[in-house]
Amino acid sequence: MRIMNYLGLLGLSLLPLLSSCAREFRSGSYLLVGATLIRPAEGLAAHSVIEVTGDRISAIYTEDQYPDDEPTVDVRGKFIMAGLTDSLSEMSTQCEADEAIRYGVTSVVATAGLDRGAINLSLNPSPVIYPMALIKSRGIGGTFTLDQLDEQVSSALQNSDGVKFVDLNKDMNASQMAYLLPRLREDNKIRINAELASAAYRDAVGVHNLLHTEWYFDPLAPDSIRDLPDLQTNASSLLNFYRAVDGESSTTQEHSKFLVKNFFLTPALGLYSFHDFATFAAFSKYYEERNTCGIPMTRVSESVYTNYANNQWAESLYALERANKRNGARYLAASANPRFGTLPGLSLLNDLYKMKEVLGLTNDEALATATVNFDRAYGLKSVGRVQPGYYANLLILNRNPQEDLRYLQTDITAVVLRGQLSSR
Known part of the structure; x- marks a missing residue:
């Protein structure tokens, strides 16, 4: 030998x-x-x-x-x-791919658009990349018709071989969900994520994974907050919403049990790591020292940091997610790079640390969120x-x-x- x-x-x-x-x-x-x-x-x-x-x-x-x-x-x-799987991240530059691999990330569900760069499938070396197409519910002219949704689905999937990921974006209504889910589930190679942020979660059974799971508590907020048209875009309204929901109430528990029974959950708690720093300057220093790829810091500034800190935003959000954990939530790990000062690779590890610290996952349970749970959620039989x-x-x-x-x-x-x- x-x-x-x-x-x-x-x-x-x-x-x-x-x-x-x-x-x-x-x-x-x-x-x-x-x-x-x-x-x-x-x-x-x-x-x-x-x-x-x-x-x-x-x-x-x-x-x-x-x-x-x-x-x-x-x-x-x-x-x-x-190797670790990042269930939500940008993957657009060779530097991002190198950093992800350096921290043990070998598979990524990659998304693009808004403040994320284009998905780059020519990177080498690179984690295994699963591109995720965004299916939007609304356009400049208002809510999309079913025909327009169908055009989005066809466009997103026409040039995709093998496993296909889609992300149903915010504010899908019941009729849109009733149309989209059977259409998407016709193809057993499609894996469905959702960022619904509305009562449409009740119509989402059949979706594999819910992204940013704190949003799914929207229906439990008082009408005075929930009915604000800018709930998901106005920081003050969003902060008030989180503070208004009682994570211990029977209504919250019933709601949570529905979520954990029907979906895998991706809270992406690493997004909120900036709350761990006493000042925004301290967080900025930490970020710049580790920002090997020169990624612009997005969606977090000194005013945002102060507003969130003063309103105890993270603490309120964590209380809601603990309700899911108590009810047996099955989690997937995600960096959400590059939002809120997150970074490739490192922020996935921060998500694991947060799930242990905030939710009480054991080390083994946290590791499962970036490994075997991905296989359980999507059944790819490959990673x-x-x-x-x-x-x-x-x-x-x-x-x-x-x-x-x-x-x-x-x-x-x-x-x-x-x-x-x-x-x-």
Whole structure:
């Protein structure tokens, strides 16, 4: 058996050796031998051997029984887990792709428009990108007709092969939802997200995942707030709304139980990390020190920071999301890059930290939101698990992030991206 110990030969750094390893194994199979396999929500498997063929995992063996005719990489003493999936992010520049990979993100549901750049499918290297088309309910002339909605769907999907993601945008009404959902579900390759922000959530059963789940408490706010025409665009109205909803009331609990029964939820709590800083200047300093890609800070300024802080916006929002957690919510992780001073890769980790800190998820549950839950939500059978047939998107770590999530920042020594070993 030919053993290539790329993980410390003669005390040299792992990273350049893995790069040369990637070139050597580019066209064939190889084995990652001896690591402890981390399967969030499903347990550990010590002394595992993972066979990679092309861009896929082809087999998993134990260390005492595996093929002896393939090149091997000795990863004994290391931990291996599925790469992370960001369920909502921009992915438009090579720098963003590089930063995402550096923080262990190997798959992204990418969206464009508004203050996000265009989706760029020619990036290399890049996470696996699933483009998400935006289906709008309203235009400049008012609410779109059903024919206009159909045109949007046809346009969004006509040049898309394989799995297709769509995002049903705000203010869809009941008739629009009743038309769109059967139309979209005719194609079993379509995965449906929604940002409804209105009572239409009751008509949304059949949607896979709800984005920004705090919005779905709108119907519970007092009429004096809920009926404001600018509820979702005026910061003061939105802040008053969050403060007005009682996260402990029986009405809120009933509402929450409906949400968690029917949908996966993506609160994107990392959006609110700027609340953790005592001043806007402190947050700006943190952002600029980590903003490798020069991404303009959007939707957060000193006045917004002050307004949100004075109105205890984050605390009110967290109280609502805790109601979902108590009722058994199934979560997906998202960076929401570049909104509110979020960054590729790093802000996905911030979302995991927030779900632990604010909602009380265990480390293992938080890891599941960026791995196996994505597979459970959408059933793609290609990302989110270390399993034969899935993409060989893997993280190799010195320490187990089930013990401390911050090992995702400090202890990733290499990333396997669609079968290719590369440095972090």
